[in-house]
Amino acid sequence: MSIVLTGIKPTGRVHIGNYIAAIKPALQIAKNQDHTALYFIADYHGLTFIQNRDEFNDLSYGIAATWLALGLNPEQVVFYRQSDVPEIFELSWILACMAPKGLMNRAHAYKTIVDKNEQIGVDTDAGVNMGLFTYPILMAADILLFRTDQVPVGKDQIQHVEIARDLAEAFNRSFGETFKLPDYIVDEQTAVIPGLDGRKMSKSYNNTIPLFESADGLKKLISRIKTDSTPPHEPKNPDASTIFLLYKEFATDGQIEEMRERFRSGISWGEAKLELFQVMNAFLEEPREKYNQYMASKDQMDDILREGARKARAIAQPLLEQVKYKLGRYR
Numbered sequence: 001m002s003i004v005l006t007g008i009k010p011t012g013r014v015h016i017g018n019y020i021a022a023i024k025p026a027l028q029i030a031k032n033q034d035h036t037a038l039y040f041i042a043d044y045h046g047l048t049f050i051q052n053r054d055e056f057n058d059l060s061y062g063i064a065a066t067w068l069a070l071g072l073n074p075e076q077v078v079f080y081r082q083s084d085v086p087e088i089f090e091l092s093w094i095l096a097c098m099a100p101k102g103l104m105n106r107a108h109a110y111k112t113i114v115d116k117n118e119q120i121g122v123d124t125d126a127g128v129n130m131g132l133f134t135y136p137i138l139m140a141a142d143i144l145l146f147r148t149d150q151v152p153v154g155k156d157q158i159q160h161v162e163i164a165r166d167l168a169e170a171f172n173r174s175f176g177e178t179f180k181l182p183d184y185i186v187d188e189q190t191a192v193i194p195g196l197d198g199r200k201m202s203k204s205y206n207n208t209i210p211l212f213e214s215a216d217g218l219k220k221l222i223s224r225i226k227t228d229s230t231p232p233h234e235p236k237n238p239d240a241s242t243i244f245l246l247y248k249e250f251a252t253d254g255q256i257e258e259m260r261e262r263f264r265s266g267i268s269w270g271e272a273k274l275e276l277f278q279v280m281n282a283f284l285e286e287p288r289e290k291y292n293q294y295m296a297s298k299d300q301m302d303d304i305l306r307e308g309a310r311k312a313r314a315i316a317q318p319l320l321e322q323v324k325y326k327l328g329r330y331r
Contacts, residue, residue, distance in 0.1 A: 002149040004035045004185075007042040007082070007142060010059035011049050014066045015208035017193035017201030020249050025152055025187055027070060030077050037077040038146055038312065039067060041305075044083050045138065048131040064301045065294035066211065069287040074304050082142065084309035087316040092134075092141040094323060098170040099137050107136045108159055140164035144179045145316045152185040175326040178319075194242040198226045212288045215281050222277045232268035243272045250283040 006026040008018070030037045043060045050056045060081070072079060082088060104110065110133055114124045131138075136159075143151055143164045151161050161184040168179035192200050195207030202208065209221050225243060230236050238244040238260045248256045259267075259275060267275075294301055324330060 001034060001036050003038065003147055004029050004150045004152065005038045005040075005143060005146055005148040006152055007040045007045075008063050008067075009042040010046045010056070010063045012059065012203045013208075013210045014062065014212070015201060015203070015210050016246065017195070017208065019070075019211050020193050020246075021154055022152070023066070023070060024249070027072060029152065030072060038148075039072060039077055039079045040142070040312070041081045042142070043081055044089075045135065048129060048135060061295060061298055061301060064305060065291050068294055068301070068304070069212075069291035071287075074308055078308055078311045078315070079304065080308035080312040081305045084305060085145075085312050085316060087313060087320045088138070088141050088145055091145050091320055091323065092138045094327070095140050095144070095167045095171070096134060096137050098167050098174070099134075103163065103166060104133055104136065107133075107163065108156065109135055136160055136163040137167070140167045143182050144168050145319060146312070147180045147315075147319060148182045149180065150183050150185050152187070155186055158184050158186065171323075175323075178323060178326060194245065196221065196224045196226065198242060212284065212291045214288075215285075218281055218284075219277045222273050222280070225273060225276075227269045230269075232270075233266040235266050236263045236272075238263040241272070243269070243276050247272075247276050247279060251279045255279060 006022070006029070008014075008022065014023070026037075026039065029035055030039075041060055041063045043056070043063075046056060046059065050059060064079075064081070067079065068074070110128065113128055113132070117124050117126050139160050140163055143161065144167070151164075153161060161182055165181050168181055172178055195201035195205055196209070197205065197207045199205050199207060209218065213221060227241070227243070241263065244259065244263060247259055251259065259272075262275075263272070
């Protein structure tokens, strides 16, 4: 039985783009009985950006509540908070001792900040903390400690899995076969999810639709989606429309085909936005209520996450002991 691992970093409110690109496919994996599925809240990864106690706390619980509200069954998967599994951080240090600095220099997150700093003429490392610089090492520990076979990622995250493989191979060369080499899963069918302004939906562009926005707030945000100047009764290309792309992620097959025909026959943008609101709100109404219930019951989430951490540590501890033995920690 293969092991599949998915983690989400709490650095902002979960939005529709996160759901479509990452959460929805991951929930499908949880239904596959051929996998052992692990899901975790990458809370200590979030410390690279979030260093306010209340915000860190709220966002971390928000990720847990999101998974649970959308139907993740903690009895059928291993669902845990990263910071509840100390073995991850011990392995991270061991892997750091195997990691060439040049490999970290080439990591996308670090290079992006360096390139930006060079463009604006400030010190290349301005705004870079060591957590961000060594971020790929902690991610490698997240992956390797659980003998992960597959990691579902977006195309921009493939490098993280490749670095995990590099560090696993470095350890295996020095100390013998120990770590499994993980593979990444990329859903080639997942399109870039456009935001309100047509650019990729991203917190950095301030163009997102929060997943559990209130019904009134959701309707107002949808009304702001950028459209072209095609007159109301003129045919429209559904495959070039942000509205249709979002619609088909929440609608039934029958609804999708009906909406496609309405686009071709000349639905107005106002009508299309109303239809999008109705189908999204219908889908999200129950999860939104559950999300709010979980956020009001953090003790319940703590119990769920502690049990998940117990199961996660039961998987992690034997491998870490094997690693320490090979290092010479034990006779």
